[in-house]
Amino acid sequence: MDVIPHLEDLWRYGRVxxxxxxxxxxxxxxxxxxxxxxxSSYDSSRPLLPWLITIVRNTFLTHSSRAIAxxxxxxxxxxxxxxxxxxxxxxxxxxxxxxxxxxxxPAEQAEILHLVGVLGFTYTEAAELLGVPAGTVMSRxxxxxxxxxxxxxxxxxxxxxxxxIVGGRDANH
Numbered sequence: 168m169d170v171i172p173h174l175e176d177l178w179r180y181g182r183v184x185x186x187x188x189x190x191x192x193x194x195x196x197x198x199x200x201x202x203x204x205x206x207s208s209y210d211s212s213r214p215l216l217p218w219l220i221t222i223v224r225n226t227f228l229t230h231s232s233r234a235i236a237x238x239x240x241x242x243x244x245x246x247x248x249x250x251x252x253x254x255x256x257x258x259x260x261x262x263x264x265x266x267x268x269x270x271x272x273p274a275e276q277a278e279i280l281h282l283v284g285v286l287g288f289t290y291t292e293a294a295e296l297l298g299v300p301a302g303t304v305m306s307r308x309x310x311x312x313x314x315x316x317x318x319x320x321x322x323x324x325x326x327x328x329x330x331x332i333v334g335g336r337d338a339n340h
Contacts, residue, residue: 185227276310280308
């Protein structure tokens, strides 16, 4: 599978999708890396360029949907923060309490909270990353949320404001 004759076409297509040269370079590079990992699924009796274009497009769409979810999550967080932004000393104390509560959690629970709540991976994506079923991710996340809430209550004596853990594009809570 020789992709070199198609690099210019792939880059131009990536430029159309991303709107700039640097992002097009990154997109094509990532798409080609994916193509290499999926080379065994390529049917050599068919033209190579459409297959590569599909991979570039799917890579772009994956990044776009993740970026949209991140922007929505950040906008939601900004709205909540603007409504009741605590004094910075109180805010720092709350963050310190959260840090302590996280360090008291089992690693698998802290990991799933980070993947879904911070990085914004879906349950399915997190499951693929961890090599476990999506149901296991949901179960671990539920236990992690409960453990974090319990640890926060223990850390601050239950005096902090209610704390809601959000995250993941397919999480509705």
